[in-house]
Amino acid sequence: MDELIQKASLLKGVTGEMAAASTDDKNSALLLIASELEHCMIEILQENRKDVQLGKEKGFTSALIDRLTLTEDRIKEMANALRSLIELKDPIGITLEEIERPNGLVIKKKRVPIGVIGMIYEARPNVTVDAASLCLKTGNTVLFRGSSSAAYSNKALVKVIHQALEKSALPKDCIQLLEDTSRANAEKMFALNEYLDVLIPRGGASLIQTVVEKASIPVLETGVGNCHVFVDESADEEMATNIVINAKTQRPSVCNAAETLLVHRSWAKKYFNQLVDKLVENNVTLKGDVETSKYDSRIDIGEESDWTDEFLDLTLAVKVVDSIDDAITHIANYGTKHSEAIITQSNENVEKFFTFVDAAAVYHNASTRFTDGAEFGFGAEIGISTQKLHARGPMGLEAITSYKYVIYGTGQIKE
Incomplete structure (x- = not known):
């Protein structure tokens, strides 16, 4: 079994456990991750410097180097964003609407996780932590495919997240990172309908357009900012x-x-x-x-x-x-x-x-x-959507949820 299928299977296997996770357990996990990020700061920065050095050798622009670079302050900001997310209301399980029909059926529209989210993104290692935290809070699992330019940083960050999750009540397998960053592996991910419920691309126009055009999985399109x-x-x-x-x-x-x-x-x-x-x-x-x-x-x-x-x-x-x-x-x-x-x-x-x-x-x-999730009071963002369906603007917790109808009866049958 190749890495993509193996890790997607792990994610799908814990979706039920994540959907049923309590708010307290999710918040405790976020707090553990925040602490672990600060505790492992030296290791994270060492790995990030490898990416930055390789980027400079490859002639990356100053703008790309800036997006790739982690600092003590940026890691502290990520940790504080996790803590602020704890203070936000958990959207999962909320009843959005309740209808009582003349036949006695009670219909409730309840907010639920989307399920398994696939993230494809470029040289922004902070996305790894932002997206992981939002997915955890909403009971989603997530498969990360970062770019080769941030490979060392992303591995270090996911390692830290896993270390924290091992101390929590949540399944460690709910966060996965593809270490094979090849284009071929990414294109296999585009068609992983059996395992992934939605794809979210973050990066330049070329990446986003490629995902939109080639994916058979629904795409939450984040946009270029002109x-x-x-x-x-x-x-x-x-x-x-x-x-x-x-x-x-x-x-x-x-x-x-x-x-x-x-x-x-x-x-x-x-x-x-x-x-x-x-x-x-x-x-x-x-x-x-x-x-x-x-x-x-x-x-x-x-x-x-x-x-x-x-x-x-x-x-x-x-x-x-x-x-x-x-x-x-x-x-x-x-x-x-x-x-x-x-x-x-x-x-x-x-x-x-x-x-x-x-x-x-x-x-x-x-x-x-x-235009930023933290500035809008969302704690963090999984991306900024420029489309009009299902979400628009900075996508916080509610943007990565869905809903289901639960119907309570007393023996009703349709005549």
């Missing part, structure tokens, strides 16, 4: 500058960072050069069309692809537009339905933006960097 900030004509200069700088530079390697800046022409005539000053001070490379470059010589004339690219580094596409309608049209043409922001003092324009911009998260006078 996020926009639109500075409207009434925007406060200081607020707009602070938000744009934060959205682009606070951590440019993540999917909720801004990739395109749209500026109303009236605002640009007054404040555009000062905003460019701040962006350049923060080492941001600016790309725009011929017309926009006329406002400031520091804007390079770019390509059509600049409007669609997820740069994931200190590069920003910039365009001056004539109206909010032009901004909305641009977002509709190039956006990825992730996160979009408007900076304005006009309530009318806020409502227009919120109504016509089709995205999982829309912001007024705030940075797109807040």
Whole structure:
């Protein structure tokens, strides 16, 4: 039996035990994992450094190295996220709706785990812990297929999780990591309908598209983040500058960072050069069309692809537009339905933006960097969905649950 089938079988074999696990047992396991992460920090960092060094030797971009790198602070953040998840209400077993029929049948709609979740993700070892914790809290089991670029880190993290689970009341087998990271093995996973209930891809556009196109298992699609900030004509200069700088530079390697800046022409005539000053001070490379470059010589004339690219580094596409309608049209043409922001003092324009911009998260006078499970109060996230069925936006606990109808009778038969 190969590794994929063996580990998928183990997961399927403990789904009943996980579905029946008590909230106390699940929370105790999360607390044990948090403690084990901190206790084994040196070992985790040693293994992570191997991945980082190999990534540098292979010429990974600085953005990819940043996503790959673990630090003491990042491990502590993961442990604290686990502890905060303990405080959240367990969604499993909750009655969502109750119906009493005229024939005496009582029908209850109850929240249940999805079952076995397959995670396919790239160089983000923190995903291993975030996804594992959410799956444990919701009584799901999970099969991880990380990328070869994070192989040492993922093995170390799953080893730590297993050490903690051995001390808990939950089955150790509920978390599994595929050590064979080959593309062929991943494609076998796409068709593992007998064992997996859903696939969740996290990574770049190519990975996500491959999974969506090739998988026969239902896919919870997480999306690429080509996020926009639109500075409207009434925007406060200081607020707009602070938000744009934060959205682009606070951590440019993540999917909720801004990739395109749209500026109303009236605002640009007054404040555009000062905003460019701040962006350049923060080492941001600016790309725009011929017309926009006329406002400031520091804007390079770019390509059509600049409007669609997820740069994931200190590069920003910039365009001056004539109206909010032009901004909305641009977002509709190039956006990825992730996160979009408007900076304005006009309530009318806020409502227009919120109504016509089709995205999982829309912001007024705030940075797109807040599209995050922890920031939304979900404890963590298993991904950010840009689709509209079954979940949308940061996917927390409820997004990885389903429901079943349980029906109580007293001997009723259908005539």
